[in-house]
Amino acid sequence: MAVYRLGYQRYQGPLTTHWQRLLVLPRYAWRRLFQQRLVLILLVASLIWPLLCGGYIYVSHRLDLLGSLPGNLKDAVEIGGKFFLVFMDVQAVFSVLLAALAGPGLIAPDLANNALPLYFSRPLTRFDYVAARMATLVGLLSLITWIPGVVLFWMQAGMAGWSWFAVNWYLGAGIFFGFALWILVVSLVALACSAYVKWRIVAGGLVLGFFFILTGVAQMVNAVLRVGWGSLLNPARSHYILWSAMLGVDLPPGPGVWPCVIVLTVTALALALVLERKLRAVEVIS
Amino acid sequence: MSTNEIIFEDVSKFYGEVLGVNKVTLHIPPGITSLVGPNGSGKTTLMNLMTGLILPDRGSISVLGLSPRDPEHLMRITGYATQFDSAPRWATGLEFVSTGLTLYGYSAAEVRERAWRALELVGLTDAADRKVAAYSKGMRQRARLAQAIAHDPQVLVLDEPLNGLDPLVRADTIALFRHYAAQGRHVLLSSHVLQEVDLISDQVILIANGMIVAEGEIRDVRDEISDRPSQFILRCRDASRIASLLFNEDHVTEIRMNDDHLGLLVMTRNREEFSRALTRIAVAGYVIDGVIPADENVDALYEYLIGGGRA
Numbered sequence: 242m243a244v245y246r247l248g249y250q251r252y253q254g255p256l257t258t259h260w261q262r263l264l265v266l267p268r269y270a271w272r273r274l275f276q277q278r279l280v281l282i283l284l285v286a287s288l289i290w291p292l293l294c295g296g297y298i299y300v301s302h303r304l305d306l307l308g309s310l311p312g313n314l315k316d317a318v319e320i321g322g323k324f325f326l327v328f329m330d331v332q333a334v335f336s337v338l339l340a341a342l343a344g345p346g347l348i349a350p351d352l353a354n355n356a357l358p359l360y361f362s363r364p365l366t367r368f369d370y371v372a373a374r375m376a377t378l379v380g381l382l383s384l385i386t387w388i389p390g391v392v393l394f395w396m397q398a399g400m401a402g403w404s405w406f407a408v409n410w411y412l413g414a415g416i417f418f419g420f421a422l423w424i425l426v427v428s429l430v431a432l433a434c435s436a437y438v439k440w441r442i443v444a445g446g447l448v449l450g451f452f453f454i455l456t457g458v459a460q461m462v463n464a465v466l467r468v469g470w471g472s473l474l475n476p477a478r479s480h481y482i483l484w485s486a487m488l489g490v491d492l493p494p495g496p497g498v499w500p501c502v503i504v505l506t507v508t509a510l511a512l513a514l515v516l517e518r519k520l521r522a523v524e525v526i527s
Numbered sequence: 528m529s530t531n532e533i534i535f536e537d538v539s540k541f542y543g544e545v546l547g548v549n550k551v552t553l554h555i556p557p558g559i560t561s562l563v564g565p566n567g568s569g570k571t572t573l574m575n576l577m578t579g580l581i582l583p584d585r586g587s588i589s590v591l592g593l594s595p596r597d598p599e600h601l602m603r604i605t606g607y608a609t610q611f612d613s614a615p616r617w618a619t620g621l622e623f624v625s626t627g628l629t630l631y632g633y634s635a636a637e638v639r640e641r642a643w644r645a646l647e648l649v650g651l652t653d654a655a656d657r658k659v660a661a662y663s664k665g666m667r668q669r670a671r672l673a674q675a676i677a678h679d680p681q682v683l684v685l686d687e688p689l690n691g692l693d694p695l696v697r698a699d700t701i702a703l704f705r706h707y708a709a710q711g712r713h714v715l716l717s718s719h720v721l722q723e724v725d726l727i728s729d730q731v732i733l734i735a736n737g738m739i740v741a742e743g744e745i746r747d748v749r750d751e752i753s754d755r756p757s758q759f760i761l762r763c764r765d766a767s768r769i770a771s772l773l774f775n776e777d778h779v780t781e782i783r784m785n786d787d788h789l790g791l792l793v794m795t796r797n798r799e800e801f802s803r804a805l806t807r808i809a810v811a812g813y814v815i816d817g818v819i820p821a822d823e824n825v826d827a828l829y830e831y832l833i834g835g836g837r838a
Contacts, residue, residue, distance in 0.1 A: 249681055249710040251604065256632035259599075265629045273617065356613040358580055359674070363630040364602045522580035 291389035322488035344431025345444030415487030538586035558729035606680035
C-alpha cells in the first residue's frame with residue numbers, strides 16, 4: 242500500500258448562494274435565445290397587444306374624446322374584468338407560440354448530446370436542473386404575460402383613482418395568479434415535449450399540437466357527444482374558465498371551476514412525471 | 528463510515544432485467560485505481576454509481592463519507608469526465624470549462640483563474656478560444672479532463688481518460704494523475720490499455736459480468752491466484768545448467784530456454800521456494816543477472832481471471 246503525503250486542501254473561499262448558481266443556466270439560455278431573430282420578432286409582436294390595450298385604457302379616461310360617442314359604446318369601453326380577460330386570452334396565444342419556439346431548445350439538445358451527466362456532475366440535482374430550465378421560460382413568458390398585465394392594471398388604477406382600485410384590486414391579483422398558473426402549465430408542456438423528443442423542431446410542433454389539437458379534440462367531443470365537459474380536455478379553455486372566476490366575469494358555459502382545477506392539477510402532475518422519467522443522467526435502454 | 532475511502536457495500540444495479548453490477552463490495556483507498564474489464568462488464572456503471580448519476584437498487588455507497596444522493600456536497604469534491612463528447616456546439620474550450628465552474632458558485636474572477644489553470648494543466652491554452660466542436664478527438668478528451676479537474680476535486684473519476692491522446696500528452700496526463708495521487712487524492716479511471724494500467728495504477732479492480740473478480744495491488748492480486756504457476760524471467764550466463772538445477776525442484780512446473788541461451792522462463796507453484804532455490808544456485812557460484820516477474824501485471828491478471836476477449 243502506497244503512503245501518501247496528504248497535501249490536498251479543499252477550497253475554503255466564498256461561494257455564491259444556491260439560487261444564484263441556479264440562475265447561471267437561465268442566464269446562458271436567455272443570452273442564446275435573444276440571439277435568435279425569430280424569438281425577438283415574436284417577443285416584439287407579443288407586446289403590440291399590450292400596447293394597444295394601454296392605448297385603450299388611456300383613451301377610455303379621456304372623457305373629452307368619448308363625449309361624442311353614443312351611450313352603448315361608452316359602456317363598451319369600460320375597463321374591468323372582461324377587458325383584462327380578453328387581454329389575457331390574446332397574450333396566452335402568444336405565450337404558447339413563444340414557448341413552442343424557445344422551450345424545445347432547453348432540454349432536447351442536452352439529451353441529444355448526452356450532456357446531462359455533465360450537469361449532474363456538478364452540485365446540481367435533477368430538480369435544480371428542471372427548476373433552472375423552467376426559470377428560463379418563466380422569465381421569458383413573464384415579459385409578455387403578467388408583467389404587461391400588471392402594468393396595465395396599475396395604469397388603469399392610476400387613471401381611475403383610488404375608488405376604482407378599492408373595488409377592483411382582485412383584478413390585479415387575478416392577472417398575476419392567473420398568468421402564473423398558465424406559465425407553469427405552458428412551461429411544463431414545453432419542457433416535457435423537449436425532454437420527450439430530442440429533435441427540436443418536432444418538440445416545438447408537439448408543444449403547439451398539445452394546445453391546438455386538444456382544443457379541436459375538446460370541441461369535437463362536445464359536439465359529437467352533446468356535452469360540455471369535453472372542454473376539460475382543452476387546457477387553454479380550463480384556464481379561461483379559471484381566469485373568468487378570478488376576474489369576476491360570468492363563467493362561460495361548460496364545466497365549473499373545480500373540475501378545471503382538478504384537470505389542470507392532474508395535467509401538471511402528469512407532465513412533471515414525464516420530466517421525472519425522461520431526465521435521467523444515464524439513459525437506460527432495455 | 529470512512530472519510531478517506533470510496534466504499535461500496537453489497538451494491539447491485541439492474542437496468543430492467545439487464546445486470547449492471549451485482550453484489551459489489553469495495554474499499555478504494557487514495558491513489559490511482561484502475562477499473563479493468565471487458566466491454567459491458569460494469570466499469571462505467573460503477574463510475575456512475577459513485578458519482579450519483581445512477582442510484583443502486585441495493586446496497587450503499589459512500590465517497591469519503593458522503594452519499595452519492597447528495598450532489599450538493601459530493602460533487603464539490605468529485606470531478607467526473609464521462610466518455611461522451613457533450614460540450615455544447617457554441618462553447619469555446621474556455622467557455623466550456625468556465626460554464627461548469629460557475630455552477631460551483633465561485634466568483635467570476637475565481638472562475639476565470641481556475642478555468643485557465645485547468646486548461647494549462649491539460650495543455651489547451653493555445654486552443655482555449657476555439658470552439659470545442661472544432662477540436663480534434665484528443666483535444667476534446669483534454670477539454671473533458673479540464674472540466675473535471677477545474678474545481679480541484681479530491682476524487683477524480685475518469686472514463687477512458689487516455690483515449691485519443693498522443694504520447695506526449697499521455698505522459699503529461701499520467702504525470703498529472705500521479706501528482707494528484709501523491710497528494711492523497713483518489714484517481715479512479717477505466718482504461719482499455721492494459722500496459723498503461725500496469726504502469727500507472729496503485730491498485731486495480733478487475734470486473735467481469737458485473738462482478739468484481741479481483742481488487743487490490745497488482746502483486747497482491749497475483750499472489751491470490753494459486754491455481755496458476757508464477758512466471759519469472761531469469762537472465763543468466765549458464766542457462767542450461769541453471770535450468771537443470773531448477774528442474775530438480777518440486778515446485779518448478781515448466782522451464783523454457785531463450786534462443787540466446789542467456790535467459791529462462793521459469794514457472795513455479797511456490798514463489799518462496801523458488802526464491803530460496805535461486806539463492807542456493809547463486810551461492811553455488813552461478814551468475815544470475817536478473818529475475819523479473821513475468822506475470823505480475825494487469826495483462827496476466829486479465830488473462831488468468833477474465834480470459835477471452837480483451838477490454
